[in-house]
Amino acid sequence: MRRFKKLEFIAGILLTGTMVLLVMFSGLLFPDGGEAMDLSARLARPGVDWAHILGTDPIGRDVLARVIVGGRISLLVGVFSVTGAMVVGTIMGLVAGYYGKFWDTILMRWADVQLALPFILVAMTFTAILGADLWNLIVFMAISQWVQYARVVRGSVLTLRDREFVQSARSFGVRDWNILLHHLLPNVFGPVLILVTLNVANNILLESSLTFLGLGIDPIIPSWGGMLADGRSYMQTAWWISVFPGLAIMATVLGLNLLGDWLRDFLDPTAKV
Amino acid sequence: MLGFLIRRVLQAAFVVLVVTLLVAWAVRLSGDPAVMLTQGAGSVTAKDLANIRTGLGLDRPFSAQYLGFLGGMLTGDMGRSFIGGTSVGLLIRHALPLTILLAVVSLALSIAASIPLGIHAAVKRGGTADQVIRILSLVGLSFPNFWLGLMLVLIFGINLGWLPPSGAGEVSGIVMPAATLAIILTATNVRLVRSTMLDTLSQQYIMVARSKGLKQRVVLYRHALRNCAIPLVTYIGLQFGGLIGGVVVVERVFNWPGMGSLAFDAVSSRDYPVLQAVVTVLAALIVTVNLAVDVAYGLLDPRIRSE
Numbered sequence: 001m002r003r004f005k006k007l008e009f010i011a012g013i014l015l016t017g018t019m020v021l022l023v024m025f026s027g028l029l030f031p032d033g034g035e036a037m038d039l040s041a042r043l044a045r046p047g048v049d050w051a052h053i054l055g056t057d058p059i060g061r062d063v064l065a066r067v068i069v070g071g072r073i074s075l076l077v078g079v080f081s082v083t084g085a086m087v088v089g090t091i092m093g094l095v096a097g098y099y100g101k102f103w104d105t106i107l108m109r110w111a112d113v114q115l116a117l118p119f120i121l122v123a124m125t126f127t128a129i130l131g132a133d134l135w136n137l138i139v140f141m142a143i144s145q146w147v148q149y150a151r152v153v154r155g156s157v158l159t160l161r162d163r164e165f166v167q168s169a170r171s172f173g174v175r176d177w178n179i180l181l182h183h184l185l186p187n188v189f190g191p192v193l194i195l196v197t198l199n200v201a202n203n204i205l206l207e208s209s210l211t212f213l214g215l216g217i218d219p220i221i222p223s224w225g226g227m228l229a230d231g232r233s234y235m236q237t238a239w240w241i242s243v244f245p246g247l248a249i250m251a252t253v254l255g256l257n258l259l260g261d262w263l264r265d266f267l268d269p270t271a272k273v
Numbered sequence: 274m275l276g277f278l279i280r281r282v283l284q285a286a287f288v289v290l291v292v293t294l295l296v297a298w299a300v301r302l303s304g305d306p307a308v309m310l311t312q313g314a315g316s317v318t319a320k321d322l323a324n325i326r327t328g329l330g331l332d333r334p335f336s337a338q339y340l341g342f343l344g345g346m347l348t349g350d351m352g353r354s355f356i357g358g359t360s361v362g363l364l365i366r367h368a369l370p371l372t373i374l375l376a377v378v379s380l381a382l383s384i385a386a387s388i389p390l391g392i393h394a395a396v397k398r399g400g401t402a403d404q405v406i407r408i409l410s411l412v413g414l415s416f417p418n419f420w421l422g423l424m425l426v427l428i429f430g431i432n433l434g435w436l437p438p439s440g441a442g443e444v445s446g447i448v449m450p451a452a453t454l455a456i457i458l459t460a461t462n463v464r465l466v467r468s469t470m471l472d473t474l475s476q477q478y479i480m481v482a483r484s485k486g487l488k489q490r491v492v493l494y495r496h497a498l499r500n501c502a503i504p505l506v507t508y509i510g511l512q513f514g515g516l517i518g519g520v521v522v523v524e525r526v527f528n529w530p531g532m533g534s535l536a537f538d539a540v541s542s543r544d545y546p547v548l549q550a551v552v553t554v555l556a557a558l559i560v561t562v563n564l565a566v567d568v569a570y571g572l573l574d575p576r577i578r579s580e
Contacts (some may be wrong), residue, residue, distance in 0.1 A: 001374065047547060070507075077331050109284075109287070112284065112287075112288050113288050113291045113292060113295075115514065117292060117514070117552075117556055117559075118514050118515065118517050118518030118521070118555070118559070119518060120518040120521050120522060121517075121518065121521065121536065121551075121555060121556075122552075124540050124548070124552075125296060125299055125300075125522075125540075125548060125552055126299065126542065128539075128540040128548060129299055129300070129302055130544060141311060158560055162472035175287050185580070192500065201415070204418075205417045208417050208420075209418070209522050212419050212522075212536065213419075213522065213525055214541070215540065225417075227287055227421070227425055228420060228423065231423075232311055232423060235427055235431060236431055237425065242420075242423050242427070243424070243427075244415060246420040246423070246424070248415070249415075249417060250415050250416040250420075251413070253414075253415040253416065254411065254438070257411050257414055257415050258411060263413065
């Protein structure tokens with residue numbers, strides 16, 4: 001079991017690391033940004049020509065280049081949306097858990113409202129109104145997910161705030177913000193980190209779904225969801241356009257899920273899930 | 274118990290009320306529907322626009338429009354679509370059963386698969402089967418549902434030609450959308466079954482049942498599974514919102530004419546009355562399911578009521 005856990009960790013690091021490095025250096029690997037059109041090789045099959053090892057799309061663009069360049073959008077959305085949600089949610093959770101009463105009630109009732117709405121529907125409504133755009137999408141995601149962090153942090157703070165180390169700090173006259181920052185925040189780090197890992201994975205999936213539906217990123221910018229939407233019309237003749245971007249999503253998200261899972265066991269060895 | 278019931282119903286009603294308010298407000302943010310309706314219609318005078326607004330009831334103050342919308346939702350009159358003037362209530366009555374059908378069939382398939390798999394993983398905890406199930410469930414959580422849908426279409430619709438690639442016209446049309454959703458759901462549910470089963474199997478009455486010499490199958494499915502049922506129903510009920518979110522996307526892949534397709538068409542044509550109604554009805558549905566699960570749990574487990 002233990003050896004297996006280690007393998008899980010190594011696989012997670014390898015998958016995530018490879019994808020992140022490829023995407024980070026995509027500018028060096030593919031200076032044309034995946035936009036170069038090889039009109040003599042339209043809809044080339046994968047594995048035939050070394051220049052287009054994963055084939056080309058209907059206007060002769062290299063699928064491998066576009067898959068790697070397209071990863072930028074996914075990682076950007078994943079990282080920024082989760083950072084936003086984490087910062088806001090952690091602060092709200094700390095305040096609600098520590099001061100309790102009024103703020104706590106407001107927070108928990110608001111959380112009920114947000115949990116009743118599937119993200120996809122909210123995103124649809126707001127995209128219809130504000131238009132599809134990278135930053136709009138990041139902001140929607142942060143707004144719809146901060147509640148998760150707030151709940152986790154609130155839960156931990158509730159169990160921590162009456163513990164001896166907090167009480168003794170208080171009895172020394174340590175200020176509230178100092179207690180929150182130096183005594184409580186480090187103790188909620190673990191659960192928040194797990195949530196971050198799993199939510200980056202989840203948001204990459206959400207972004208690709210919305211872009212696939214035409215509600216996310218502008219289709220002109222290469223992105224995994226956008227490529228899959230294009231590939232859908234060519235499924236009869238060119239399967240590779242809709243297979244490889246999906247595999248890229250899977251590799252990235254699986255890597256993150258493996259890491260998140262490992263982290264959960266690492267931080268809480270008694271958990272059985 | 275009555276107090277608990279009243280409190281939960283009031284909470285649920287509050288949530289739905291806030292959702293309707295948010296949606297109505299968001300729709301109002303979006304600009305003047307009269308202008309959007311007349312786009313590309315040639316010469317439009319201010320008087321024409323005013324007439325359209327009066328016709329749609331948009332000249333009334335926000336509070337009156339909102340109350341009108343609420344009243345309409347309660348009596349089933351949800352206004353008319355901007356496109357073609359079809360009754361929104363009628364559109365919803367066609368789409369909602371199809372969405373619920375898809376959700377229920379996928380959920381049933383997923384439960385049928387995850388219970389035996391989860392129990393097997395729990396019994397052989399740490400063994401090869403457990404690890405394989407664990408890894409498969411992680412993989413299942415790692416791709417977008419629409420992509421799985423596309424891959425099923427590619428394999429079974431195009432290459433093998435066994436199933437129609439889309440539509441709700443024939444009975445076989447439901448196979449691929451339901452399978453797509455069920456596979457993704459099973460990835461989560463298998464883990465739930467496994468962990469609740471592990472909790473249950475460590476209880477003393479299981480040891481007693483075993484020591485009586487009962488068969489493994491009887492111990493697992495008669496004694497243990499029944500006691501897993503309560504937490505499982507709760508978890509699965511809580512996932513209902515996520516399930517509806519998934520259905521909305523998968524409907525689009527397979528052109529399944531449910532609420533997701535309706536919402537999607539409404540978004541692309543800026544048909545706000547339809548979008549507003551779809552979001553409200555789905556939110557109300559999710560809140561109702563969560564409420565039902567909570568109340569059922571409260572009935573079955575007295576410890577929850579007092580919380």
